[in-house]
Amino acid sequence: MxxxxxxxxxxxxxxxxxxxxxxxxxxxxxxxxxxxxxxxxxxxxxxxxxxxxxxxxxxxxxKEIHLMPYGKAITQARASLGITGKIDSTNVLSRDIKTCGPAKKHNVVVILMESMSASLMQTFGQNERLTPNLDSLFNHSLAFTNCYSAGIHTNQGMTAALYSFPAIMSRNLMKGTVTPHRDGIPTVLKRYGYHNLFFMTHEAQYDNMKAFFSTNGYDDIYSQENYPKNEVVNSFGVSDHFLFNYSLPIINKVSKSGKPFFATLLTISNHPPYIIPSFFHAKTSKPETQIVEYADWAIGDFLEKAKKQPWYKNTVFVILADHGKLVGNSNCELPVSYNHIPLMIFGADIPTMKCNNLMEQIDVMPTLLQLLNMSYKYNGFGINAINCKRTKAFYSADNEIVGRDAKRCYIFNPSMNRSFCYDVAPNGKLRQNKNIKQFSYLRNYVFSMTQTAEYTTRQSRLH
Structure with a gap:
């Protein structure tokens, strides 16, 4: 007993x-x-x-990162972003973005695709035809051929793309005893009268998403808790097609309110364990490629249904990946396919053109808001890719930080205190270069941006 x-x-x-x-x-x-x-x-x-x-x-x-003194890092980061004038000790990158004329209050739909490396698309050299919808959209959009994710985790892709804040190696910037505050696309659009919605496939508390997005600009959050239990296919919740089909009537209802809306949809299917619906018949034989075919089909199916809705013609769509994945063989300490991602913007008033300049997820916010002709106070790390040309990019993985430009790629592992240097060939291939002095400008760049991000994170926790 x-x-x-x-x-x-x-x-x-x-x-x-x-x-x-x-x-x-x-x-x-x-x-x-x-x-x-x-x-x-x-x-x-x-x-x-x-x-x-x-x-x-x-x-x-x-743990606090020590790459260079904060003062030096902030000075260099501000210079890289063209920021002048008085420094706010808390918001060291703060500046006012002002536009002329009225804002274009188009609806906005952002689709963040799980693990969609650019290397999976024929547009970027994939031999198999896995993404016919994305490839077609890429040719009819404001498309960025040289875009990089901030990190290699979903939470990092969201904080970068939606809030213009870079990844800091393996750190989750959505978590904290007190949920972090960030200004980003949702908070700016909310000030312009938008109704903001977030749709995810899994539990709302995964990666602290419910708390983070509730705190930072979203009005309604839909997650696994809202869906029928029989639609949950694995530990990551429902399939992509269900997510899209579920979101459409909700978006339709919000659109009838008279307010512009901002809807963000986070997919999951291209993340193991791969669950391919029985009704979908892939053309390839491997689960790793079949799931990419399915994810692409789900996007195409959603857009075809969206075209029939009255709000479609007044909507700007942004499609990008949260991060990439390893495709093919590893070509360096951090394979490019992990961070090289597709980014396309199309819809109301968006020109069709290809941009071959460097682009980062942190640039999505200032670029989108420029397309919407909106003024706002900005404390992010990105640039407006419409009016500015990015000459250097930086990103990270769990153990490395990377600085690159059109000719060189510099990788640094802080725990090993070791640098890896590569020349970038015209076809994008990397060739090792042991002359580290040639890479000092990229080292200073990625060190200063990462250290400034560290400073900004710690200041926000204090305030």
């Missing part, structure tokens, strides 16, 4: 610690129920906050 009582007591304690019977234990995100961060924080135990805050600071990925 004692054994039974003991087992029941231990089981009750474990259940109490987990807080739920779902795939993941209960997390801070579950306490968030509105857009007021103060009210959301009231539901979190202060002792729990203190403990998790201490544990967060001890995590390896959250």
């Amino acid at each position: 004692r054994l039974i009582v003991t087992c029941a007591f231990i089981g009750g304690c474990i259940f109490g610690i987990r807080g739920r019977v779902g795939y993941n234990p209960i997390k801070i995100s579950e306490a968030y129920y509105c857009n007021d961060s103060f009210l959301n924080q009231l539901g979190i135990n202060p002792a729990f906050n203190l403990l998790t805050s201490s544990l967060d600071d001890m995590r390896k990925e959250n």
